Every structure is written in structure tokens, then in C-alpha cells.
Amino acid sequence: MQYQSFNPPQRLLMGPGPSQVSSRVLAAMARPTIGHLDPQFVRLMDEISELLRGLFRTRNQLTMPVSAPGSAGMESCFANLIECGDKVIICRNGYFGGRMQEMAERMGGQVVMVEDEWGDPVDPAKAEDALKQHPDAKVLAIVHAETSTGALSDAKTLAALAHKHNCVTIVDAVTSMGALPLEVDEWELDAVYSGSQKNLSGTPGLSPLTFGPRALERIKQRRSRCQSWFMDVNLVMQYWSGESKRAYHHTAPINALYALHESLLMIHEEGVENAWARHAAMHKVMRAGLEALGLTYIGRDGARLPNLNAVMLPDGMNEGLLRARLLDDFELEIGGGLGALAGKAWRIGLMGTACSAENVLTCLSAVGAVLAAEDSSIDAGAGVAAAARLLNA
Numbered sequence: 292m293q294y295q296s297f298n299p300p301q302r303l304l305m306g307p308g309p310s311q312v313s314s315r316v317l318a319a320m321a322r323p324t325i326g327h328l329d330p331q332f333v334r335l336m337d338e339i340s341e342l343l344r345g346l347f348r349t350r351n352q353l354t355m356p357v358s359a360p361g362s363a364g365m366e367s368c369f370a371n372l373i374e375c376g377d378k379v380i381i382c383r384n385g386y387f388g389g390r391m392q393e394m395a396e397r398m399g400g401q402v403v404m405v406e407d408e409w410g411d412p413v414d415p416a417k418a419e420d421a422l423k424q425h426p427d428a429k430v431l432a433i434v435h436a437e438t439s440t441g442a443l444s445d446a447k448t449l450a451a452l453a454h455k456h457n458c459v460t461i462v463d464a465v466t467s468m469g470a471l472p473l474e475v476d477e478w479e480l481d482a483v484y485s486g487s488q489k490n491l492s493g494t495p496g497l498s499p500l501t502f503g504p505r506a507l508e509r510i511k512q513r514r515s516r517c518q519s520w521f522m523d524v525n526l527v528m529q530y531w532s533g534e535s536k537r538a539y540h541h542t543a544p545i546n547a548l549y550a551l552h553e554s555l556l557m558i559h560e561e562g563v564e565n566a567w568a569r570h571a572a573m574h575k576v577m578r579a580g581l582e583a584l585g586l587t588y589i590g591r592d593g594a595r596l597p598n599l600n601a602v603m604l605p606d607g608m609n610e611g612l613l614r615a616r617l618l619d620d621f622e623l624e625i626g627g628g629l630g631a632l633a634g635k636a637w638r639i640g641l642m643g644t645a646c647s648a649e650n651v652l653t654c655l656s657a658v659g660a661v662l663a664a665e666d667s668s669i670d671a672g673a674g675v676a677a678a679a680r681l682l683n684a
């Protein structure tokens with residue numbers, strides 16, 4: 292066997308993540324590795340925490356990236372906030388609520404599920420019923436932006452309900468942070484995590500996390516130690532915190548953190564509110580184009596994510612085949628449907644640096660081409676034309 296260096300193709304990533312990583316971020320990652328306790332690196336860590344506070348819109352001291360992907364941010368929240376036997380209410384309206392259930396059960400949580408249809412937002416009335424029926428519950432967990440369906444839930448209302456019933460909130464903001472309003476302090480969200488590879492357009496493998504006062508109080512009151520040594524925030528913070536002397540906890544993924552810093556800097560330069568506005572504006576253009584090509588949006592008006600366009604294909608189309616053609620012939624990656632939507636739907640991401648007029652037009656022209664090849668009644672250029680009308684208006 293003759294081994295060679297791996298040279299990946301140059302794709303355009305417009306799926307549910309990872310999203311496009313800019314050359315600026317990739318260049319940052321290639322800078323020289325230094326030590327994880329080097330004073331220069333410690334300064335970078337402080338800046339990363341500060342930039343993350345800006346994105347989470349929080350003053351929480353405990354704000355840092357977990358050295359592992361978004362799922363590890365999720366696991367960190369459950370590991371720190373629940374103890375064996377604790378009752379946990381989890382709202383599930385798609386794939387990721389199910390992952391939360393898996394984690395909470397493995398940690399010995401007594402899990403109560405609040406179910407909504409895939410595609411719908413979490414219904415606050417159902418969540419409130421569960422909170423009333425289970426006054427001993429300790430945690431309410433929700434997915435702010437459900438990437439499997441494109442549904443946006445009302446995190447602020449759900450957090451207020453949770454607090455009324457003495458629960459702390461765990462909020463999955465993997466797909467919301469950086470693309471749409473997320474206000475950790477104003478909405479009083481207690482434990483919130485995100486991911487580097489979606490709207491931040493960083494390289495995959497890091498999970499920004501923030502814990503507020505209620506979460507810290509809950510941790511203080513624990514009767515048992517956090518089950519996970521690696522994720523125990525009391526230990527991790529001895530490395531990340533600026534206050535006490537830095538102590539070795541684990542070797543940070545130094546170069547991945549250079550990349551995260553650069554991607555956070557890019558959003559900071561743009562302004563987080565401008566980034567939200569860009570995602571909202573490009574979503575409108577993408578929507579006009581996809582609908583002109585005969586694709587229909589899943590979910591409800593007013594509760595859709597701007598950065599994850601979940602659409603049904605016309606009947607009889609082979610979505611997997613068409614998606615493979617997009618990748619092979621046009622270097623474009625989009626996502627397929629998950630669960631009940633598998634084989635019938637596409638998930639087209641507009642995340643971070645991928646969210647531009649240029650990429651919307653590229654995507655619509657490629658999608659138009661593959662759809663028209665299957666069905667001659669579809670006008671290959673209809674999507675681009677509809678998008679151009681909006682862009683030129």
C-alpha cells in the first residue's frame with residue numbers, strides 16, 4: 292500500500308454542518324503550535340472567552356470552549372447539572388432532543404419527555420403542563436434551533452416557565468448562535484452550549500459553553516461529584532479561568548483554538564447583529580429561489596430557522612441520487628432529511644461565511660440543474676431568476 296498525503300477536494304459546504312471555513316481561519320490554524328500554558332496562549336484563551344461572551348450576549352464568567360464537538364457541550368451540561376435520580380424534563384421536536392434523552396438517561400436521570408411533531412417548535416403549553424405535573428423536576432432542556440427540521444423554539448418563554456417551576460435550563464444553541472438572536476443574559480438561559488462548525492464557520496471539534504448563576508448554584512449544591520472527570524467544569528475552569536492560577540487540566544487543542552479565535556474575530560468585526568441580519572436577508576433570497584424550483588418548506592411560518600432550509604422534494608425524486616450529483620458534479624454539499632424526513636427532504640444550510648449572495652446563487656443554479664435533469668417541466672434557471680429579483684430589488 293502506497294500512502295499519500297490527503298488532499299481534500301474544494302467543496303462548498305451548505306449542509307447542516309460543518310459549514311464553509313474561510314481561508315483566513317484555515318491560515319490561523321496553520322500557525323506554530325505553542326505550549327498550552329505559554330503566557331501568549333493564556334492571553335489568547337482570555338480573548339476567546341471574551342469574544343464568546345459577546346456572541347452569547349452574557350457576562351457569565353464561566354464561558355469557554357469545551358475541547359470537543361457540540362455533543363460534548365451537550366454532555367457537559369447534563370453531566371454537571373444532573374445527578375443520579377434527578378428528574379429532567381426534555382423537550383423533543385426533532386433529532387437532537389432525542390440525543391439529550393440518551394445522555395440524561397445514561398447519567399441516571401429520571402427523564403420526562405415533552406413531545407412535539409418534527410418540524411414544529413416546542414409548545415410552551417406542553418412544557419408548562421410537564422413542569423406542573425413534575426414539581427420535583429430539576430432541569431428543563433430544550434433545543435433552541437432544531438437542525439434536523441429547521442424549527443426555531445422560543446427559548447425565552449420556555450426559560451421563564453422553567454424558572455417559575457424551579458428548574459434550571461439547558462439550551463442547545465449549536466445552530467442558533469451567530470445566525471439568529473440569542474440573548475443568554477436577557478432571556479436568563481442557565482447552561483448554554485454551541486458548536487464551532489456551524490454559524491461560527493470555525494473548524495469542527497469545539498463547543499462553546501456558558502454557565503450562569505443558577506447553573507453554578509446547582510453545581511454547588513451537588514451531593515455527588517460530576518460523573519465525568521473531563522467535563523467537570525470545576526476542574527476545567529481551573530485551566531480556563533483568569534482568576535486563580537492556571538493549572539494543567541488537559542492539553543488544549545491549541546491550533547483548533549487559533550482557528551476558533553479567528554472565526555470569532557471575523558464575527559466581531561462584522562458585528563453579531565449584522566451577522567443575524569445577513570442570515571435573515573439571505574434566507575429570504577434562498578427561499579424565493581427554492582420555492583420557484585418547486586421545493587416546499589417544512590415547518591411553520593414564523594418558527595423557521597434562517598440558516599437551515601428544510602424543504603420537501605417533489606414526489607418521485609430520488610433525493611440521495613440528486614444530492615450525490617450535487618457533490619460529484621458541482622462540488623456542493625447539502626444535507627438529506629433525518630428520521631421521518633429521510634429520503635424525502637433536503638436540508639440546505641446558510642451558515643456563517645457560507646451565507647452570502649454569491650453562494651445562494653451558486654446553490655440555486657446547481658439545484659436547478661439537477662432538478663431539471665430529472666423533470667423536464669422544471670425550469671433550471673427559475674431559482675436563480677427569483678433570487679436575482681429579490682437581490683436587485
Ligand SMILES: *Cc1c(COP(=O)(O)O)cnc(C)c1O
Nearest residue numbers: 360361362387436438465466486
Ligand atoms: C450539530 C448539532 C449538535 C452536535 O454538534 P457536533 O459538533 O456534531 O457534536 C448538537 N445540537 C444541534 C442542534 C446540532 O445542530
